[in-house]
Each structure stands twice: as C-alpha cells, then as structure tokens.
Amino acid sequence: MFSLQGKTAVITGGGSGIGRAISLLFARQGATVHIVELNAEAAAHVLSEIQQAGGQAQVHQANVADQQQVLQVFEQIGKLDILVNNAGIAHVGNVENTSEADFERVYSVNVKGAYNCLFAAVPRLKAQGGGAIVNLASIASHVGITDRFAYSMSKGAIFAMTLSVARDYLADKIRCNSMSPARVHTPFVDGFIAKNYPGREEEIFDKLSKSQPIGRMGTPEEVATLALFLCSDEASFITGCDYPIDGGFIRLNN
Incomplete structure (x- = not known):
C-alpha cells in the first residue's frame, strides 16, 4: 500500500523540517523527488540522504515567490504526478505592528509561492491525465491564533485555494487537498x-x-505520513478536504 513507484513528485521547501520528512518518505516509497528549495545547502543534505538510501531525487534552487524561476524549474522537471506546496515562512505580530514589508514578505512566499507552483503544475497534471496536490495550510486557517495576523492570512488563503483548485479540476482527475498542522x-x-x-x-x-x-x-514524520496517504492511489476518492494534524488543537481545546 501507499506505493509511489513510477511517480514524479515536487516538494517545495524540501530542504528542512516537514518538507525534508516528506521528501525522504516519498523517495522511500518509490517516487522520483524534485526538491524545490531556496537554501541549496540544506537541499543538498536531503539529496544525499535520499541517494544513500537508494532513492531518486534532484534539487532545484529557486525562490517560489518568483514565477519565472518556478516556471523554469517545472519546465526542467517535465512529467509530473504530485505537487506538495510546503514552502512557507512565519511571522509574529497583530495587525497594528505588522509592517507593510512584513505583510508583503509573508504573502509573497506563502500565498504567491503556492499560486506560482499551482500555476506551473496544473497544466502538467492535466496533460498527464491527473495527479495529486497537497497544500500545507495550518490550524491558523481555522482558529484565531494570537499575534499571527499575516501568517493566518496566508494560511487561510491556502485553505481557500485548495477548495478552488479541487473544484475546478474534478473533470481533469486532479485531486487537491490540504493539511493543517498544529x-x-x-x-x-x-x-x-x-x-x-x-x-x-x-x-x-x-x-x-x-x-x-x-x-x-507533532513530528515532521507524522505530517509526512499523512501527505503520503493523500498523494497515494489509496486516497483516490478524496479531494477538496483539509486534514487537521493537530493533537486535538482545533476541536478539543475547550
């Protein structure tokens, strides 16, 4: 079960944390993994880990906020089956002490970055006859978190984009879901x-x-396991859903 043999997967922000765990697991399950990462040194370490374990992977240094860079990377990759929009940054602050520069920086990476990858990936998934997309949202998409104004905005956008893409591409057999870690x-x-x-x-x-x-x-490996399920053929009846992986944060904090 949960084999990704013969599939090509793009993981943004795959050089550390959750992205690293997803990259390692997907490669272990047979996927050819393409790590899109701004930090080339971190990505190189993950690439080495994958190769030492016998997996297949490549690294593409790119800023997901730059659409031309993203389009060039996806052109190099070619065939595509899976996209995991994981790259993102955080910010502490409420609406009064969030500067315009900070707001735009969070928006540029977290929202525009995901859009850029969707813009590049969806036509390729259509041409391939379908595929799976997983976007990294957050508990901040669903509940109020103190001093996370810009971050919450960005993850709320991820949640909404997930529903939109899932609805628009039903006929193209592109499944799009999101995960909301705590x-x-x-x-x-x-x-x-x-x-x-x-x-x-x-x-x-x-x-x-x-x-x-x-x-x-939670651990990165726990989030990676959920991502694997959602991108596998075993989840072929699931689209337009968000999966809290939050230790009960959303429903049980009362």
Missing part, C-alpha cells in the same frame, strides 16, 4: 523561539507543546 517540532521552531523569545526558550517550548491537548508537538 505545532510541529522542527529546527525552524527552535530557531523561531530563540529569535522571538530570547532567554525564554524552555518556557515557550513547553507552553507551545502543552497547547496541543495531546500534550506534545
């Missing part, structure tokens, strides 16, 4: 806490962990 423990999270809460790292980590009713953060 806090997932990645190096990005550690760096984010260190940058925004210096001297309070242990306190904030514990607080964020316990904000999930299940009592801990």
Whole structure:
C-alpha cells in the first residue's frame, strides 16, 4: 500500500523540517523527488540522504515567490504526478505592528509561492491525465491564533485555494487537498523561539507543546505520513478536504 513507484513528485521547501520528512518518505516509497528549495545547502543534505538510501531525487534552487524561476524549474522537471506546496515562512505580530514589508514578505512566499507552483503544475497534471496536490495550510486557517495576523492570512488563503483548485479540476482527475498542522517540532521552531523569545526558550517550548491537548508537538514524520496517504492511489476518492494534524488543537481545546 501507499506505493509511489513510477511517480514524479515536487516538494517545495524540501530542504528542512516537514518538507525534508516528506521528501525522504516519498523517495522511500518509490517516487522520483524534485526538491524545490531556496537554501541549496540544506537541499543538498536531503539529496544525499535520499541517494544513500537508494532513492531518486534532484534539487532545484529557486525562490517560489518568483514565477519565472518556478516556471523554469517545472519546465526542467517535465512529467509530473504530485505537487506538495510546503514552502512557507512565519511571522509574529497583530495587525497594528505588522509592517507593510512584513505583510508583503509573508504573502509573497506563502500565498504567491503556492499560486506560482499551482500555476506551473496544473497544466502538467492535466496533460498527464491527473495527479495529486497537497497544500500545507495550518490550524491558523481555522482558529484565531494570537499575534499571527499575516501568517493566518496566508494560511487561510491556502485553505481557500485548495477548495478552488479541487473544484475546478474534478473533470481533469486532479485531486487537491490540504493539511493543517498544529505545532510541529522542527529546527525552524527552535530557531523561531530563540529569535522571538530570547532567554525564554524552555518556557515557550513547553507552553507551545502543552497547547496541543495531546500534550506534545507533532513530528515532521507524522505530517509526512499523512501527505503520503493523500498523494497515494489509496486516497483516490478524496479531494477538496483539509486534514487537521493537530493533537486535538482545533476541536478539543475547550
């Protein structure tokens, strides 16, 4: 079950965290993985891990916010079966202290970046006779999160774009779903806490962990497993859905 043998998958932001875990798992399940990543050094490490395990992968250094770069990458890749829109950045702030520059930066990567990849991928999926798309949304798409104004905006857009693409391409056999993780423990999270809460790292980590009713953060590998299911043939009856992977955060925080 859940074989991706013979399939070609594009993973944006595949050089670290959740993207790395998805890239490794998809390669292990037989896919040829194309990692689209701004950080070439990080992507090279993941490529090495995949190759050492006997998998097939390539790295494409690109900024997903730049449509011409994205189109060139997808032209190089050619055949396509799976797209995982994972690349994204975070931001702390409410509407009053979110600068225009910060707002545009989050929008450019999280929203426009996903759009650029959809714009490049959908025609190729149509030509291929169908395929699967998974977009990384967030619990912030569904509930109010303190001081996450720009980030919540961007992930709400991801959720809405997922529904739109799923509806528009039913006849083309393109399935489009999203995942909404809560806090997932990645190096990005550690760096984010260190940058925004210096001297309070242990306190904030514990607080964020316990904000999930299940009592801990998720792991990148748990999110990757859900992505694998949604991109596999076993999920062929599923489209236009969002899957919270949140330790009960959305429904059980009462």
